[in-house]
Structure formats: C-alpha cells, structure tokens
Amino acid sequence: MKILSGHILKISFLLSLLFCSSIADVLKVGKNYEFKTIKEAIAVAKPHDTIYVYGGEYFGNIFLEKPLVLIGVGRPWIKGENWGSTVTVLADSCVINGFKITGGGNLLQKEDSGILLKNSSYNIVENNLLEDVLFGIYFFASNYNIVRRNTVIGRPYLGIGERGSGLHIWNSHFNLVEENFITKVRDGMYIQESSNNLIRRNYATDLRYGIHYMFSDSNRFEENVFINDVVGGAVMYSRHIYFKRNIFARNRGFSSYGLLLQSCDYCVAEENYVIDNSIGLHFESTNYNIIRRNLVMNNDLAIALFASANYDKIYENNFIGNLALIRTIGNPKTTQFSNNGRGNYWDGYLGYDLDNDGVGDVKFKLTNVFESIQGKYPALQLYLSSPSAKAIEIAEKAMPIVKSFNIYDEHPLMRKVEIPDLTYLVKREVARGEENRKIAFFIVVAIGLMAFVPFLILLIQSKILRSRYAFG
Numbered sequence: 001m002k003i004l005s006g007h008i009l010k011i012s013f014l015l016s017l018l019f020c021s022s023i024a025d026v027l028k029v030g031k032n033y034e035f036k037t038i039k040e041a042i043a044v045a046k047p048h049d050t051i052y053v054y055g056g057e058y059f060g061n062i063f064l065e066k067p068l069v070l071i072g073v074g075r076p077w078i079k080g081e082n083w084g085s086t087v088t089v090l091a092d093s094c095v096i097n098g099f100k101i102t103g104g105g106n107l108l109q110k111e112d113s114g115i116l117l118k119n120s121s122y123n124i125v126e127n128n129l130l131e132d133v134l135f136g137i138y139f140f141a142s143n144y145n146i147v148r149r150n151t152v153i154g155r156p157y158l159g160i161g162e163r164g165s166g167l168h169i170w171n172s173h174f175n176l177v178e179e180n181f182i183t184k185v186r187d188g189m190y191i192q193e194s195s196n197n198l199i200r201r202n203y204a205t206d207l208r209y210g211i212h213y214m215f216s217d218s219n220r221f222e223e224n225v226f227i228n229d230v231v232g233g234a235v236m237y238s239r240h241i242y243f244k245r246n247i248f249a250r251n252r253g254f255s256s257y258g259l260l261l262q263s264c265d266y267c268v269a270e271e272n273y274v275i276d277n278s279i280g281l282h283f284e285s286t287n288y289n290i291i292r293r294n295l296v297m298n299n300d301l302a303i304a305l306f307a308s309a310n311y312d313k314i315y316e317n318n319f320i321g322n323l324a325l326i327r328t329i330g331n332p333k334t335t336q337f338s339n340n341g342r343g344n345y346w347d348g349y350l351g352y353d354l355d356n357d358g359v360g361d362v363k364f365k366l367t368n369v370f371e372s373i374q375g376k377y378p379a380l381q382l383y384l385s386s387p388s389a390k391a392i393e394i395a396e397k398a399m400p401i402v403k404s405f406n407i408y409d410e411h412p413l414m415r416k417v418e419i420p421d422l423t424y425l426v427k428r429e430v431a432r433g434e435e436n437r438k439i440a441f442f443i444v445v446a447i448g449l450m451a452f453v454p455f456l457i458l459l460i461q462s463k464i465l466r467s468r469y470a471f472g
Helices: 003-022 039-046 369-376 379-381 386-400 422-472
Strands: 026-030 050-054 057-059 062-064 069-073 078-079 086-090 095-099 101-102 113-118 124-125 129-131 135-140 147-148 151-153 169-170 176-177 181-183 187-192 198-200 203-205 209-214 221-222 225-227 231-236 242-244 245-251 257-262 268-270 272-276 279-284 290-292 295-297 301-306 313-315 318-320 322-331
Touching: 026 039, 039 050, 039 062, 101 113, 135 225, 181 187, 203 209, 209 225, 225 231, 225 422, 231 245, 257 272, 268 279
Parallel strands: 026 050, 050 069, 057 078, 062 086, 069 095, 078 101, 086 113, 095 124, 101 129, 113 135, 124 147, 129 151, 135 169, 147 176, 151 181, 169 187, 176 198, 181 203, 187 209, 198 221, 203 225, 209 231, 221 242, 225 245, 231 257, 242 268, 245 272, 257 279, 268 290, 272 295, 279 301, 290 313, 295 318, 301 322
Antiparallel strands: none
8 A cells, every 4th residue: 555655646746747847948958959068958947947958979977956857859878977976866856868878986885876866756767778887776765756668787897796786776765666677787676775666577687686675675576577697586684575477587506596585574476487597486584475376497496495484385386397396404394385275286296186176185295305415415406307316316205214304285286377478578678679680680771772772873874875875
C-alpha cells in the first residue's frame, strides 16, 4: 500500500508539472538560437521554464538549482569536466530528457556521477545516454523520482572495484526506476537504506552484482534481466523485498549466484527464472522467506543452504537439469520444501502417484553423501558431475552406511508447475540489436549504391556516345 500511495503522489506531481509547463517560457540553445550554451539559458530561465537544447557538443558541468525542464533535440552531448558530476540536480521538479552525458570526476567518495540527484525530489530523468561515467545516476536522499529508459555505460578501463554503480540509490524512497540498460559498471543497481522503490523492466549485464540491496526494506523489483554478471541479485540485511518475473541467468564464476539471500527476512520470490548459474539460490541467515513458482534450471548447483536459514518455504518450483540439487552447510532443520501438501517438481524424481492427485506418494530425498561432503569442502564442486560423484551416489543408495544429514521434499509434484513465459524480457533487448543490424544493413546498401552510381553514369554516357557515332 505504501508503494501504491507513493505512485499516486507521483501522478499528482506530474499533473502539477504539466500545469506549470503550460504557463512557463521556452528557451532554445544551439548555434542557430539565442543561447549558445546551456549554462547561459539556465542563468536566465525562471523556475519551471523549458529549455530546448539542440544537437551539438556542450562543455562543462551543469547545476540545476531551480525547477527546470531540459529537453534534448537530436541528442545533444554534455561533456563534463574532470571533477564532480556532469549534471547536478539540487532543485525539485526538474526534467532531463534526451541527452548524451559523459565525463565527470573519478572520486567514489564524492559521488562523481553522470547525473547526481542531491536532496532532490519529484524529478524525471529519461531517454538519456550516460557513457564513460563513474556512477551513472546517483540518488542522494532523493524521493519520488522517475528514472526510465536511460542507458548507462561505465568505464570498462577501470578495475571493477574502482567503478561506481549504474544506478546508486541511497536513503531515497518511493522512486520508480524502469526500462534502463546498464553495463560496464560495478553494480547495476545498488540500493542502500532506501524503501518503497519500484524497480522494473531494467536490463543489467557484465557487472559484479546485477542488483544489490543493503539495509533496504519494502522494495519491489519486477521483470528485470540480470545476465552475465558475477551475481545476478543479492539481497542483504533487508526485509519484505518482493521479486516477481525476473531473469537471473548465466551468472558464472567460482562464487557466482543467480539469487543470493543473506540476512534477509520475509521476502517473496515468485515466477522468476534462475537459469545457467554456478549456484542458483543461496540462503544464509534467512528467516521466513517464500520461494514459489520459479524455474530453477541448468545450474551447476540449484540450492546452497546454510544451517542459519530458518523457516524459509520453497515450494511449487520447477527444478530441471541442475547438475546438483542442494549443498548444505551445517544442518538446516527448519527449511520447508512443501506447503499445504504441495512440494516442488524435480526432474530426477522417480516416485509414483497411485491416487492421481498430482503429488508423489513417496517423499523425495534431495541430499546425498557427495553433496554433504562438498558442503564442508567447496573445492569439490569441480567434481559435481564426475563419474566418482555418481559412483558415491549409487553406492550410498545400495549401502547407506554413511551417516549424513538428509533433506526431503515430503510432497514432490508429478507434473511441472505452470510458470509464465519470460522470454519476452530477453527478446526486447534482442529486438534492439536486430534494429541496429537493420540500420547497419541499410547503411551498407546505401554505400553500395553510392559506389554503383558513378559506374552507372559512365555506362549511360558510353551508350550515348556509341549511339552518336553509330548514327553519325
């Protein structure tokens, strides 16, 4: 309800912004207009004026200390200086739309960013390209902002620890962050001490963490894609986080995870894809979390479960094609793999269903001796699918003489759970790539035609000359 009421306030803010813009003046910046620099126009503009900035390069850092609307026409390029943030917003109710923004300083402790929202609320930042920036967009104690459809590309020539985050949200609440593309920074989205934010339809790739929560409660993230990172999503020291219809895929490395939950409580993850990660789901010092209706597929290890995980419920998920199902560290005794008589679908379950109620009549054992040993010696992960590991598993079934802590799904499902198809989230990015390829194709065709035109002219001229001599 808090997030909903926050977005109602946003709508009210947008309506008031439209009213203000209807009575404001319009200023234009460009080589053919009255103002030649953005700074000149900002100095003259009154609160709530609109400044149109036309294509070209504009040098120097920009400060917005009064509510203004900045609209880029033809992707004007703001080139920041080698210090501070390229654009710093200190007022409320500003709009930054349609710019290319680069540069800024190299000081992480100074929040040097492409765009810095500092104690600034009710802003709209959209349709911008931020490139070669330390932090992309930094929220510093800023609330009720809308940040959408921006592209953030960091500084790949820096070490991963020297970069900032793509979107850094600190002590900021009720923000809407949607449809942004983020790459080549440290963390795609870093959220600390911030609550009631809605994060949706973002795409984060080639990072340390796709999304990283610290000490932040009551946030939602939906329909995001976290792919080819070290960790897709990490939720730490937080409560009441809701994940729905996200993709955590191809996050690989020796200590890589699709979704890592550590010291977090009362979170819900449903209808997500956790695919092709080193470790799919990680639970450590967690309490009362719910993991349901997710696809956990083709991971080296589906679940890493610590003894400090308490009263989490994992049910109605599909576990398919994972090399190993679970690794326990200690003896987790209170995690439940079923709820109200329904467990999970396991592709390796060989039980039967005599009463045809869709639930297996024999409980499913998740653990085996090798995985228990691996919990004590993580380096053995290299041998997960080796003949030796399979031999130990078969020997244990034939002669169960080695005592180990066992975990069961008491009510395994006989059929896969219906989970929404999320491939449209990836196709959206593929479509962008296809569009770029189409543009490239037309450029190649145009160049070919340009090369062919002189030849065509010569051919026509030669035919004209031959016809003249023939009738001469």
